[in-house]
Amino acid sequence: MQAVAFWGLAAVAVAGGIAVFVVGSMARATFALLASFLAAGVELLLIDLHYLGALVILMMIMEMLIMVVFMVMYMMNPAGLMPMVMVHNNRGALAISAGVFVALATGILLTPWPQRRGSPPRDVTFDLGQALMGPKMLVMMVIGVAILATMIASVVLATHRGRYDRHVRFDRAEPEPDLDPARGPRRRCRVTLETFLLLAAALFAVGLYGALSQQSIVMVMMGLELMVNGVLIAGGGFWYYVAPGTADGQVLVLVAITVMALEMAMGFAVVTALFRARDVDVTDDAGDLKG
Amino acid sequence: MQPYLAVLILLGSLGIAIAAVYILSRLLAVPGVVGVGPFLSGGLPSEHAVSRFHVRWYAVTMVFLAFDMEMVFMYPWALVVASIGVKAVVEMFLFLGLLMVGVVYAWREGALRWA
């Protein structure tokens, strides 16, 4: 039963990831990415990471809705009503990502992974809380500073109104912003650390392909998100199959979730600033130092 | 009964109910589709609604993305306050205080206004 669920969800996760770069409609692409994340979230639920699984579902729904807002704002053809291809170096990107997948898969299958140490605590989330308030306090505080920095930086980059317009009547003549547009249950089922890592590698490779081949900055960010999705799965797999007794794996997943959100906020802020300054939202037009 | 089985049964029943609605409508409704355009109070559309759409509150989304990460830490924190004590409360509210600085800054810069 667990094996069936794992493989079914793995198929959804990878298929969703691939669909992101295949479908024409940006709305469909974003929700394909969301499907991939939801499948990853349920995979985490399967290995007793109830909190992190629910958290991935919660956060990813919100983040993908924000993602789709920016997609529709910046992409020229958000509904895919006109066929249009916005990729560069497609073959190279395919070759690199396929190569990376093969290399990762070989590594995964050949590495003698350590035996499982300890077993999951009775309340996994409680364990995580204790770690965050105890030995992992520094992680949380550093992330707090990073969040603050992200808020300030994204506000600086993305807003243009400043603080002094509050008491002035909104001037209609003012130009508009140019934004238009476990080794454990091996007997019961065949889900192992290797399968988790293979799924992670597949997601990572699909994301890498997207990050390398897409021209639009927002689509590149979708690729990066998919790569982090792979990290989430790998972190969860390591926790369950290698060291469920400690909260390290859980903290890794938490950090990955946070990094993803901060990356999105900064990414959108940069695209907005770039778009306002130069009217471009594709990487090829944003280079300054090219001859 | 296993909880996941119960949830699957409930989901299946809901699926059957929704399918029944669509099938009943197919059987009972007046056939065909009326109208070929969106409702625009009688006006004609000049472009697809699903074109580029600029929302004015984009700055709020970025502050939100960063700020809502505090939840990631607060849910597990809520479980351990009673067992860890003062240290946990001080740590969390320092963290939240840092984040509130960012919110106040965003507010002062007008990031939460758009109209």
Place this chain on the structure above:
Amino acid sequence: MREATAVWTVVALPILLAGLAFAAAAFNSVLRAVGAGHPEPARALTDPLREAARSLIVQRRGTLAPDRLLTRIGVISLPVAALLAAVVVPIGTEPVARLRIGVVWFNAMEVAVWGAVWLTGWGVNSAYALIGGYRFIAQGLAYELPHMFALITAALGAGSLDLTKVAAAQDGLWFVVWMPVAFVVYLFSALAMAFWGPLGHPVAGDLAGGAAVELSGPDRLVFLAGRYMLLVVAAAVAVPLFLGGGAGPLLPAWTWSLVKTCAVLAALVWARHRLLVLRMDRFMELSWMVLIPAMLLQALVVAIVVLP
């Protein structure tokens, strides 16, 4: 999720959900009839049934180049999210799935409404619907953080994310008594997640029905039914979080749960006919600069109280 599910809850949950959703719709119709000065408002009780039957036989409307797949996903995910959120809600003391992290699960399912409303608005390729969909996301940015703080404050008071344990922790003193701010904010966000009443801007009349404007026939029926189910679940979760769950004299626990849920639900439905619709461009600053700091203070007070 260790304990087995009691079979009766699997039978009771859909009956209660459907029954309460109908009751909310019927009460809403009666209040509307009263507001319109109808001589016999009680006759409006059967309006939801009539409306459902009409949805099944009426000819469908269509738009040009819609994204049917996304629209359907949006429409159907409303009732699915409501049902999945309802599985962790204790009926008396017994939920269908006793999740240790029930509060987070409820939160995650409730957020699915963001996607549902936006997809419904986007998929039909119609300007009014699209704007309705975007209004919901703006609303989400305003209500979601205070909502999460309200959930966490109740969980903090109990030291557990399991809704049954949160209810059990209120033995003697309901959380509503010493977390009034959290309770009010929760009720406010309950209105928001069902885009109901003062937070019904995404489907407001100024957009001729907003996100739902192009829905017809079975789509409309499923969308509206899902919305009432969400309202019911939002009201039902207030009971274990703040109102002592199934605690009460004489009657069995499940009756008390039901009575309290009905009371909250009636208040929410009533609010629609008494309060003005909020516009997010005026409300966003208030939400971030008043509701969030107020919730932080409330959480701080609760944290200090639960200190050993």
